Amino acid sequence: MNRSIVLLGGPDSGKTNFVGRVWPALDAGTGRLHAAVQPEDIRFVLDVADHLYSGNFAPRSEHADDRRDFEVVVAAEKGGEQTTIVIPDISGELWLNAAEHGEVSTSLMEEMRSANGALLFVRVNSEADIRPLNWVTSKQHLAKLGNAEDQGLPTQVMLCELLRFLETSLSKRPDGQPPRVSIVVSAWDIIDQEKFVMGPKAWLEREYPLLAGRLDDIEGIDLRVFGLSVVGGDLKADENCRDDVQENGLDGRGWVAVQDDEGIWHKDPDLTLPIAWAVGS
Amino acid sequence: MCALERDPVTCENRIGKAAAVTTGVSVDVVDPSDPTTLSAIGSPVLERPTGTSSFPSSRTLGPDAISKMMASRYVTVIGILGDPESGKTACLASLYLMISNAELAGWKFADSKSLMAFEDIARGSREWNAGNPPEQMTVHTELSDERRPGFLHLRLVRDSDGRRVDLALPDLPGEWTTELVSTSRTDRFEFLRAAEVIWVVLDGRALENKERRQGVISRVGQLAGRLGTLFSGEIPKLMLVITHRDSGELSAAVTTRLTAELAKRDVAATVLAVAPFSDNDEQVKAGFGLDELIAASTTSDLPAMEFWPSSDPVEGSRSYIGYRRDR
Numbered sequence: 180m181n182r183s184i185v186l187l188g189g190p191d192s193g194k195t196n197f198v199g200r201v202w203p204a205l206d207a208g209t210g211r212l213h214a215a216v217q218p219e220d221i222r223f224v225l226d227v228a229d230h231l232y233s234g235n236f237a238p239r240s241e242h243a244d245d246r247r248d249f250e251v252v253v254a255a256e257k258g259g260e261q262t263t264i265v266i267p268d269i270s271g272e273l274w275l276n277a278a279e280h281g282e283v284s285t286s287l288m289e290e291m292r293s294a295n296g297a298l299l300f301v302r303v304n305s306e307a308d309i310r311p312l313n314w315v316t317s318k319q320h321l322a323k324l325g326n327a328e329d330q331g332l333p334t335q336v337m338l339c340e341l342l343r344f345l346e347t348s349l350s351k352r353p354d355g356q357p358p359r360v361s362i363v364v365s366a367w368d369i370i371d372q373e374k375f376v377m378g379p380k381a382w383l384e385r386e387y388p389l390l391a392g393r394l395d396d397i398e399g400i401d402l403r404v405f406g407l408s409v410v411g412g413d414l415k416a417d418e419n420c421r422d423d424v425q426e427n428g429l430d431g432r433g434w435v436a437v438q439d440d441e442g443i444w445h446k447d448p449d450l451t452l453p454i455a456w457a458v459g460s
Numbered sequence: 461m462c463a464l465e466r467d468p469v470t471c472e473n474r475i476g477k478a479a480a481v482t483t484g485v486s487v488d489v490v491d492p493s494d495p496t497t498l499s500a501i502g503s504p505v506l507e508r509p510t511g512t513s514s515f516p517s518s519r520t521l522g523p524d525a526i527s528k529m530m531a532s533r534y535v536t537v538i539g540i541l542g543d544p545e546s547g548k549t550a551c552l553a554s555l556y557l558m559i560s561n562a563e564l565a566g567w568k569f570a571d572s573k574s575l576m577a578f579e580d581i582a583r584g585s586r587e588w589n590a591g592n593p594p595e596q597m598t599v600h601t602e603l604s605d606e607r608r609p610g611f612l613h614l615r616l617v618r619d620s621d622g623r624r625v626d627l628a629l630p631d632l633p634g635e636w637t638t639e640l641v642s643t644s645r646t647d648r649f650e651f652l653r654a655a656e657v658i659w660v661v662l663d664g665r666a667l668e669n670k671e672r673r674q675g676v677i678s679r680v681g682q683l684a685g686r687l688g689t690l691f692s693g694e695i696p697k698l699m700l701v702i703t704h705r706d707s708g709e710l711s712a713a714v715t716t717r718l719t720a721e722l723a724k725r726d727v728a729a730t731v732l733a734v735a736p737f738s739d740n741d742e743q744v745k746a747g748f749g750l751d752e753l754i755a756a757s758t759t760s761d762l763p764a765m766e767f768w769p770s771s772d773p774v775e776g777s778r779s780y781i782g783y784r785r786d787r
Contacts, residue, residue: 314737
């Protein structure tokens with residue numbers, strides 16, 4: 180069976196590093212999903228993984244037309260049903276443009292329509308984060324004073340628009356159930372323990388109230404929020420983490436924050452969870 | 461032939477004639493016996509543009525979109541009237557800023573089918589065509605480079621009881637209100653018949669200015685008269701929204717004069733002071749009064765009725781046998 184899921188998110192939202200990290204996780208076969216066969220073309224994920232192995236996060240995809248797809252056949256259990264997952268990695272700038280102008284290329288639209296799952300990324304402390312307008316700036320804009328700096332589309336508005344695009348384009352799942360979207364809050368290792376306990380949804384409510392409101396109101400899509408740390412630490416700031424990755428590789432590093440039945444958030448080492456849930460495994 | 465009536469030789473987008481262009485020979489005089497020229501006949505001369513597909517717009521909505529929405533859920537239509545520069549746009553922009561910064565007391569954002577329109581208004585990236593504002597509401601298509609009259613949609617959740625409220629807020633040029641008052645042009649206000657609440661937005665500074673005050677009050681009276689005709693006397697809940705509260709508190713005498721002017725036409729209104737923006741943030745915060753405005757606009761004037769009143773059982777009252785015995 181062929182299934183495709185879409186990865187969305189603005190610039191510097193953590194999509195590429197996730198794809199690069201999830202391949203070794205699929206290959207290791209210890210998670211909910213595992214790679215049933217070795218894909219033909221793994222250049223993209225190897226490139227990203229090389230960055231991680233060297234102790235660095237992969238740099239942002241800088242060009243709006245940069246596009247690299249990763250196609251992998253996965254299965255939930257050995258010898259079980261195989262599903263081909265196509266994960267198009269499309270630059271954050273392209274998604275930002277799409278949100279601003281309300282349009283995408285016809286080929287991407289077709290892919291979104293044929294997909295029945297998606298991962299929407301947002302990163303803690305992203306350098307590309309754009310805060311909502313405040314009254315001072317808005318007043319300058321309205322008064323046409325000319326000294327107001329146009330910061331661009333606020334991140335939360337972009338995310339709401341991307342979610343709306345998914346709502347209008349994703350197909351229902353083969354069993355007739357609504358499509359699933361994993362909201363992935365990346366760099367979740369940066370936040371302190373107090374915020375970890377509250378969970379990524381509470382963080383979204385504080386940082387992006389418009390997006391959080393939409394998540395509670397959306398119909399026609401099943402949503403689940405995950406926290407993500409691709410290597411279990413900040414390779415830029417945490418020297419121990421960087422040394423350990425360089426010395427011992429990525430095995431056993433990284434986790435996904437998930438909420439259990441009792442509402443408690445905990446770290447699960449299975450990095451395939453956001454994809455596994457979105458494809459319905 | 462160039463659609464722009466320019467010389468095809470100079471067209472930078474033209475393909476397949478590179479040789480002719482580089483040699484400076486006009487495409488009209490190339491040798492027809494040349495087999496390469498013949499093979500080029502009928503081939504595309506311009507590059508195929510990259511196809512794009514659009515998602516449904518989230519800019520202003522037309523009356524038809526609001527009607528469709530009203531068919532599936534309860535939508536509170538709010539009529540917003542006010543002369544140019546009275547502060548209508550500022551109210552909408554500030555309301556959006558309060559929601560996007562989670563500062564609207566008692567309410568949370570749930571959805572907006574016109575999120576980009578709100579964003580555009582707050583960024584001042586669109587304005588009415590000065591001196592020549594649009595004549596009619598947006599119907600279907602919206603040009604992204606032009607501000608079109610239409611509705612803004614907002615779904616809010618009330619903190620106290622989780623009730624979801626859908627608001628349809630029209631974004632209209634002030635000239636429409638001016639013409640309604642001065643020449644009774646009502647055709648563009650048909651949508652008001654579906655409104656539950658009408659905000660009449662007034663510039664608080666004009667009301668505090670002795671030279672302008674009576675003129676503004678007189679126009680409010682005339683507007684009430686027009687509304688009375690439009691609604692055949694049954695005007696929905698009317699709210700006088702006085703902007704620029706940051707410039708000072710409206711004196712009681714002015715409020716009394718406004719109410720008295722309306723009373724001449726048997727119209728009552730609630731007067732609310734707001735400060736969408738503030739030049740005096742320490743005394744009056746930007747967004748002052750908007751939470752109260754939304755609360756007042758979404759609360760019914762009818763007395764609260766308990767649908768299924770509960771009562772404590774009284775021992776020995778034999779309620780089952782006694783049910784409806786008193787009727």
